[in-house]
Amino acid sequence: MEYAGNKVLSLTQLSEDGQITIPAEYRRALARSGHTSLVLVQVGDALVLAPYDEPLTAATSRLEAHMHSAGVTVDDLIDAAAEARADIVREEFGAEDET
Numbered sequence: 001m002e003y004a005g006n007k008v009l010s011l012t013q014l015s016e017d018g019q020i021t022i023p024a025e026y027r028r029a030l031a032r033s034g035h036t037s038l039v040l041v042q043v044g045d046a047l048v049l050a051p052y053d054e055p056l057t058a059a060t061s062r063l064e065a066h067m068h069s070a071g072v073t074v075d076d077l078i079d080a081a082a083e084a085r086a087d088i089v090r091e092e093f094g095a096e097d098e099t
Helices: 024-029 054-070 074-093
Strands: 038-043 046-051
Touching: 038 074, 046 054
Parallel strands: none
Antiparallel strands: 038 046
């Protein structure tokens, strides 16, 4: 699957000792080296990885403030993400998400 000309879906495997490899094409596209700190966020049954850096910290603070002022909770975002994921599964695979 591609978005704006960039590949956004790819498969990797979790090793027996719990490690994953982020494909080189993503590391190059995001200008990340092997020494990048990442934040792992569990959203439902999905795991989101993001660089742990100043832009993330600033964006997180702004997001928290906007969510609070809009009366939106983390659970609301998780529900919306689950709906979006089901839409993607239907679009890409023509079936309901079974998770």
